[in-house]
Amino acid sequence: MRRGALLPRGFYARPADVVARDLLGCVVEVDGPDGLVAVRVVETEAYAGEDDPASHAWRGRTPRSGVMFGPPGHTYVYFSYGMHWALNLVCEPEGRAAAVLLRAGEVVEGVELAASRRRPGTAMPRLASGPANLAACLGLDAASNGLDVTTTASRVRVRRGSTTRDDDVRVGPRIGISRAVDVPWRFRIVGDAHVSGAGRLNS
DNA sequence: TGCATGATGTTCT
DNA sequence: GAACATCATGCAC
Numbered sequence: 001m002r003r004g005a006l007l008p009r010g011f012y013a014r015p016a017d018v019v020a021r022d023l024l025g026c027v028v029e030v031d032g033p034d035g036l037v038a039v040r041v042v043e044t045e046a047y048a049g050e051d052d053p054a055s056h057a058w059r060g061r062t063p064r065s066g067v068m069f070g071p072p073g074h075t076y077v078y079f080s081y082g083m084h085w086a087l088n089l090v091c092e093p094e095g096r097a098a099a100v101l102l103r104a105g106e107v108v109e110g111v112e113l114a115a116s117r118r119r120p121g122t123a124m125p126r127l128a129s130g131p132a133n134l135a136a137c138l139g140l141d142a143a144s145n146g147l148d149v150t151t152t153a154s155r156v157r158v159r160r161g162s163t164t165r166d167d168d169v170r171v172g173p174r175i176g177i178s179r180a181v182d183v184p185w186r187f188r189i190v191g192d193a194h195v196s197g198a199g200r201l202n203s
Numbered sequence: 204t205g206c207a208t209g210a211t212g213t214t215c216t
Numbered sequence: 217g218a219a220c221a222t223c224a225t226g227c228a229c
Contacts, residue, residue: 045221054221056214064214081222082211088221101221119224132222177221 003027004160009150012072016046016091016098020187023089023100025164027108030138031155037110037138039128040161041102043188043195045174047088049097053179057097067146068097075156077135077145084132085140089149089158103175103186104129106194107137114138130196164189 007026012019021044029038047055049068056078057065067076068090076088076099088099105128107114114127114137128134138144140156149158167190174186175196188195 047221056221059215062214078221079213080220082213082220084211084222086221103221130223174221178219 006150006152007073007158007160009071009073012089012091012150013093014091016048016100017185019089019091020044020046020100020185021169023102023158024169024187024189025161027159027161028087028102028105028138028149029109029157029159030140030144032113032139034116034139035110035113037114038108039105039114039134039138040108041105042192043102043104043186045101045103045187046091046185047099047101048185049092049099052183054174054177054181054183055097055099057099058179061097065097068099070094070146073148073150075140075144075147075149077140077142079142085135086131087135087138087140087144101131102134103131104188104194104196105134106192125193127194129194133196 023041023044027038027040049055049057057068061069071094072090074090076090087102090099092098107127117136128137147156148154149156170188170190171184172186
């Protein structure tokens with residue numbers, strides 16, 4: 001498979017909502033002990049750090065949210081609800097705590113490996129549909145927090161993928177949060193079967 | 204087909 | 217001690 005170039009750090013050093021939009025169609029790849037899994041991003045959410053009540057960084061820097069205050073182009077992997085991991089990419093220049101949550105994707109490489117990391121019987125459209133599922137497919141955990149995604153030397157990398165036309169991007173309110181619920185910072189590719197909640201809500 | 208609910212641990216009040 | 221950027225299951229309709 002032909003691969004795009006790694007996204008430069010400057011790509012991430014922009015407002016989170018812009019990065020979230022441009023991340024659609026890009027490919028996240030992760031090396032693991034068992035091989036490589038790559039996912040094409042189809043759904044993202046922007047979190048604008050200290051200005052955003054829904055962000056983990058809203059109340060300032062904490063041990064958990066510390067990575068978000070660091071340089072852009074790094075992973076922010078956090079554990080929530082006692083059982084799920086979620087993958088974010090740090091945005092905006094160092095000192096500004098913004099991030100983009102990767103909500104859903106399509107597994108484009110290492111499908112069998114990704115499936116083996118999920119509950120038996122889970123198959124394609126659902127494989128990486130949802131933040132926790134996406135992280136599970138990629139085999140992410142606490143050891144994957146704070147990694148640089150702009151260098152080939154890293155276990156976790158992000159490549160430029162197919163460009164997504166504005167016509168194919170749908171913007172809507174974020175999901176699964178209780179504050180700032182009406183801020184339209186959720187981006188997804190229209191009609192893509194891999195987005196989260198595809199069967200439940202369709203707005 | 205769709206909603207309500209339980210599992211489970213880290214973080215912050 | 218409560219909240220939480222969730223998911224899968226089970227039961228109702």
